[in-house]
Amino acid sequence: MNQAAPKRILVADDSDTITTLLETALTAGGYEVLIARNGFDTYELGKSENVDLVILDHLMPGLLGLEIIERWRSEGIEVPVIVLSGVDDDRTVVSSLEVGAVDFIRKPFRLNELMARVKQRFPL
Amino acid sequence: MNGIELLRIAVLVVYIVSGLLLSSLIVGKRIHQRRQLAHYRRRAKYLALLSRGLTTPDLRVDLGPRVAEDQAFLDALIDIRTSVIGPESDELATFVGRFGVMEGYARRLRGRLFVTRRLRAAVALAEVADDSFAPVLMDHLGDREPEIRIQAARGLARMHWTPAIDAIVDRFSVENPWVRSRFEDTLLSFGSKATWPLIAYIRVNHRFESPGSAAAIRTLANLGDRDAVTPLIDILGRASDIEIKLAAIETLGVLGVPLAFESLEKMFTAEDWRLRAKAATALAKVGDPRSLPALSSGLIDSNWWVRRNAAQGLSRYPEGIRRLHAAIRSAFPFARDAAAEALADAGEVIAARQRIEEGVPTDEDLELIEFIQSELVVPG
Amino acid sequence: MTLEIIKWIGYGTVAYYVVLQVYMFALALLSGYVLRRTYHTRRFGRVNEMLSSQTSPPISILIPAYNEVAGIVDSVRSMSIVGYPRFEIVVTNDGSTDGTLEALIAAFRLEKVRIPYRPDIETARIRAFYRGRGAVDITVIDKENGGRADALNAAINAARYPYVLCTDADVVMDAAALVRGMQRVVEDRERTIGVGGNIRPLNGSRVELGHLISASVPRRMIPRMQVLEYMRTFLASRPGWSAMSALPLVSGAFGIWKRSALLEVGGYKRGHLGEDLDITMRLHRHHRDKGIPYRIVYESSAVLWTEVPDNVRVLRRQRIRWHRGLMTATRDFLPMTFNPRYGALGMVTWAGFFLFEFLAPLLEVTGWVMLPLAYALGALNTETVVLMLLLALGAGLMNSLVALWLDEPYGFYTGPEDTSRLIVIAMIESFGLRQMTVLWRIRAVLGGKRTRHWGQMERKGVANLGARA
Numbered sequence: 015m016n017q018a019a020p021k022r023i024l025v026a027d028d029s030d031t032i033t034t035l036l037e038t039a040l041t042a043g044g045y046e047v048l049i050a051r052n053g054f055d056t057y058e059l060g061k062s063e064n065v066d067l068v069i070l071d072h073l074m075p076g077l078l079g080l081e082i083i084e085r086w087r088s089e090g091i092e093v094p095v096i097v098l099s100g101v102d103d104d105r106t107v108v109s110s111l112e113v114g115a116v117d118f119i120r121k122p123f124r125l126n127e128l129m130a131r132v133k134q135r136f137p138l
Numbered sequence: 139m140n141g142i143e144l145l146r147i148a149v150l151v152v153y154i155v156s157g158l159l160l161s162s163l164i165v166g167k168r169i170h171q172r173r174q175l176a177h178y179r180r181r182a183k184y185l186a187l188l189s190r191g192l193t194t195p196d197l198r199v200d201l202g203p204r205v206a207e208d209q210a211f212l213d214a215l216i217d218i219r220t221s222v223i224g225p226e227s228d229e230l231a232t233f234v235g236r237f238g239v240m241e242g243y244a245r246r247l248r249g250r251l252f253v254t255r256r257l258r259a260a261v262a263l264a265e266v267a268d269d270s271f272a273p274v275l276m277d278h279l280g281d282r283e284p285e286i287r288i289q290a291a292r293g294l295a296r297m298h299w300t301p302a303i304d305a306i307v308d309r310f311s312v313e314n315p316w317v318r319s320r321f322e323d324t325l326l327s328f329g330s331k332a333t334w335p336l337i338a339y340i341r342v343n344h345r346f347e348s349p350g351s352a353a354a355i356r357t358l359a360n361l362g363d364r365d366a367v368t369p370l371i372d373i374l375g376r377a378s379d380i381e382i383k384l385a386a387i388e389t390l391g392v393l394g395v396p397l398a399f400e401s402l403e404k405m406f407t408a409e410d411w412r413l414r415a416k417a418a419t420a421l422a423k424v425g426d427p428r429s430l431p432a433l434s435s436g437l438i439d440s441n442w443w444v445r446r447n448a449a450q451g452l453s454r455y456p457e458g459i460r461r462l463h464a465a466i467r468s469a470f471p472f473a474r475d476a477a478a479e480a481l482a483d484a485g486e487v488i489a490a491r492q493r494i495e496e497g498v499p500t501d502e503d504l505e506l507i508e509f510i511q512s513e514l515v516v517p518g
Numbered sequence: 519m520t521l522e523i524i525k526w527i528g529y530g531t532v533a534y535y536v537v538l539q540v541y542m543f544a545l546a547l548l549s550g551y552v553l554r555r556t557y558h559t560r561r562f563g564r565v566n567e568m569l570s571s572q573t574s575p576p577i578s579i580l581i582p583a584y585n586e587v588a589g590i591v592d593s594v595r596s597m598s599i600v601g602y603p604r605f606e607i608v609v610t611n612d613g614s615t616d617g618t619l620e621a622l623i624a625a626f627r628l629e630k631v632r633i634p635y636r637p638d639i640e641t642a643r644i645r646a647f648y649r650g651r652g653a654v655d656i657t658v659i660d661k662e663n664g665g666r667a668d669a670l671n672a673a674i675n676a677a678r679y680p681y682v683l684c685t686d687a688d689v690v691m692d693a694a695a696l697v698r699g700m701q702r703v704v705e706d707r708e709r710t711i712g713v714g715g716n717i718r719p720l721n722g723s724r725v726e727l728g729h730l731i732s733a734s735v736p737r738r739m740i741p742r743m744q745v746l747e748y749m750r751t752f753l754a755s756r757p758g759w760s761a762m763s764a765l766p767l768v769s770g771a772f773g774i775w776k777r778s779a780l781l782e783v784g785g786y787k788r789g790h791l792g793e794d795l796d797i798t799m800r801l802h803r804h805h806r807d808k809g810i811p812y813r814i815v816y817e818s819s820a821v822l823w824t825e826v827p828d829n830v831r832v833l834r835r836q837r838i839r840w841h842r843g844l845m846t847a848t849r850d851f852l853p854m855t856f857n858p859r860y861g862a863l864g865m866v867t868w869a870g871f872f873l874f875e876f877l878a879p880l881l882e883v884t885g886w887v888m889l890p891l892a893y894a895l896g897a898l899n900t901e902t903v904v905l906m907l908l909l910a911l912g913a914g915l916m917n918s919l920v921a922l923w924l925d926e927p928y929g930f931y932t933g934p935e936d937t938s939r940l941i942v943i944a945m946i947e948s949f950g951l952r953q954m955t956v957l958w959r960i961r962a963v964l965g966g967k968r969t970r971h972w973g974q975m976e977r978k979g980v981a982n983l984g985a986r987a
Contacts, residue, residue, distance in 0.1 A: 174929075475634035
């Protein structure tokens with residue numbers, strides 16, 4: 015992989031606050047950002063576009079976040095996924111990790127913590 | 139006036155009113171839609187602006203003070219504020235404070251009319267203002283409007299303004315249940331600082347007033363501060379009101395300290411089934427293996443809830459699981475069913491089925507699965 | 519002499535109709551006032567906070583299901599991500615023959631279990647219990663067919679929490695509905711035993727896997743008429759009734775109940791065609807007769823979307839079933855009608871149901887016959903007849919427009935197409951559609967034991983509604 019090319023991150027959330035915020039922050043951090051607002055678009059973009067990381071909201075219209083991850087994995091798409099969720103529930107965390115997510119962040123989140131975790135996925 | 143004149147007037151009135159309604163529907167809708175669209179566009183603009191402000195804090199942003207009067211701005215601000223916690227949002231507060239917005243809101247809040255405006259001002263202060271505005275919010279903890287009281291408490295909690303704790307706790311007895319439950323939530327933000335004011339309140343009030351004291355006790359459970367255990371054991375011993383006892387039992391369970399074991403065990407032999415049922419759950423949570431005999435006896439208690447909670451409680455201990463398996467052979471159908479449920483909830487049924495599939499089942503596994511597969515006879 | 523009688527009967531029926539519309543208008547004004555007052559607090563009441571609050575009372579969502587294979591999985595799934603802090607879902611498979619149970623078992627990886635089930639309310643035979651161990655507690659009761667009321671009773675028996683939400687298998691509900699409903703419970707935990715929700719027809723709206731994406735007014739007339747009807751009752755009547763502490767009906771599609779209260783009155787009445795009306799009135803009667811302080815309220819911001827019949831055949835069956843249910847209820851609660859001992863419930867709302875729902879079809883049909891007769895026989899002059907007709911039509915139109923007006927703040931129907939469709943239906947409703955429903959109700963009164971079942975609506979399933987209407 016070309017080290018110089020910016021990493022592509024897919025941000026999937028139905029809340030425009032989150033997408034605007036993350037898009038701004040990630041772009042400022044030097045990443046290229048794609049946005050999806052519902053489950054189906056997220057699934058499609060993850061399949062068709064070459065993304066390096068996905069940050070997705072677990073509750074979106076259309077497919078559930080966890081279902082999207084399951085589908086990707088069953089089709090051989092191994093892109094790392096960070097799950098964001100407003101549901102404060104241990105079961106959700108465990109289910110997310112079981113299904114193949116690499117990280118789980120509860121909403122509301124600390125922006126610089128999220129950015130740190132993103133950075134961590136791309137060690138120089 | 140005769141009948142037909144009356145009729146004519148009635149028809150006229152009805153059609154005029156209909157016409158007014160119709161036109162306001164059509165026209166009103168168009169106006170409303172345009173406003174909505176403009177609002178949405180402005181909000182998106184502010185979102186982008188505020189996001190940039192958060193990521194590059196020393197960014198020079200050209201925002202006039204008037205923009206802060208814009209509801210769209212407030213919406214964007216609150217949305218970002220609720221998505222993001224931590225140091226950045228304090229920067230958000232300072233950022234916005236530069237424009238003198240918060241003073242404007244404080245002024246509005248103090249006004250007398252226009253509940254909506256006052257409420258919005260309260261929300262703004264609650265979400266974004268820094269603690270120089272704490273005195274304003276303190277003043278409004280006793281506001282006429284319940285929703286404003288709630289926002290005041292929320293704001294003070296966010297600011298971690300400790301003098302507010304006593305003021306909020308003191309209101310437990312006078313507030314209506316809805317406001318009180320929201321106050322309970324706000325106290326959680328203060329963390330363990332709220333523990334002793336709550337305990338003080340309970341100590342003073344539990345003899346006279348029950349709902350507020352019970353709520354205060356339950357808040358201690360949500361706070362999770364184990365310092366509360368000893369005072370609660372004491373209160374449980376002294377209290378006479380059953381709601382207070384129930385709250386205390388529940389809280390002691392949640393706090394999960396084995397020290398509480400003896401008081402809870404005593405409750406397990408109480409007359410009132412509610413106390414026994416709550417004690418069963420609490421004993422399990424407290425995690426003291428001395429609970430096992432009590433819980434086992436709970437399986438054949440006369441009350442259905444006690445039996446069920448006892449079974450669920452047993453499933454938390456490895457030795458308890460064994461006893462539950464044994465209970466599958468019990469003569470009492472409820473004990474069998476309660477045990478089966480608790481085992482299923484603890485994942486034992488899946489484990490048993492798996493071991494059967496792998497060819498290494500224990501006798502207990504076979505017994506359990508056989509019981510589940512057997513014909514269901516609902517007891518009369 | 520007969521001419522005089524005919525004339526007065528003609529006057530009488532028009533007067534009756536006008537009184538009905540005046541009553542509805544007054545009710546609409548009261549409802550509007552109530553809605554406006556609560557609108558502000560609801561807007562700022564932060565749903566998210568209550569969603570993560572530990573003080574929210576736990577609730578069991580009960581779903582009776584008979585031959586719902588088309589949409590049951592999506593429906594349960596949409597309920598399971600409702601995000602409420604503590605809740606469980608209890609589905610009763612009421613002897614389905616289309617694979618509903620199997621679909622549930624597969625989708626949620628359910629396993630057969632035993633639970634300490636207590637038949638506090640007697641039901642048809644229970645065959646087995648199933649539990650799922652995923653993110654949400656799902657219990658499925660497999661039993662022999664017994665009807666919706668029976669299925670709900672079994673679920674009530676099995677429910678673990680002190681509050682239950684009785685709903686249906688083909689609804690679209692979001693977390694806010696549940697939270698707002700429970701908010702009314704938390705406000706007055708001691709007294710609140712029931713909360714009714716705001717039902718809206720889903721037809722014509724975009725739904726994906728159990729989520730409402732956007733709402734639209736259906737193009738077809740049959741469902742469109744129902745959109746208006748539902749608005750009239752849920753926006754212009756129920757808030758008013760609730761404010762008078764006289765809510766006669768908590769709809770079956772969304773009813774939060776205190777479980778112990780349901781057990782006290784013996785649960786739903788098996789085989790009753792209007793079991794939701796029956797249980798509400800029985801709870802009222804029980805608590806008032808015993809002098810137990812209570813309240814049953816309506817929450818307008820607890821919005822729930824459900825599929826309504828989109829063709830004449832199914833609608834007809836539904837309306838006949840409703841009216842027969844109403845007839846049974848009228849008979850059962852006759853002593854409460856116009857009885858001051860039951861306050862506004864007896865004197866206003868239940869009396870209103872009796873006069874304006876039960877008697878309505880009979881009186882209206884009388885009017886249809888008498889007016890032309892009177893005119894033909896010369897008892898009434900042309901101008902009078904025309905004015906009376908105009909008045910009747912206009913009053914109906916006015917009330918429909920009021921309902922549309924009350925709907926505005928909800929912001930569901932925003933497109934110009936939506937507004938025009940609604941206005942059109944408000945205008946043409948009285949030219950045939952309403953009359954059709956009146957005739958069906960007459961049919962219901964006259965007899966016919968045929969429609970005893972639930973109303974086999976062809977379940978298109980929540981997932982597939984899309985462009986159909």
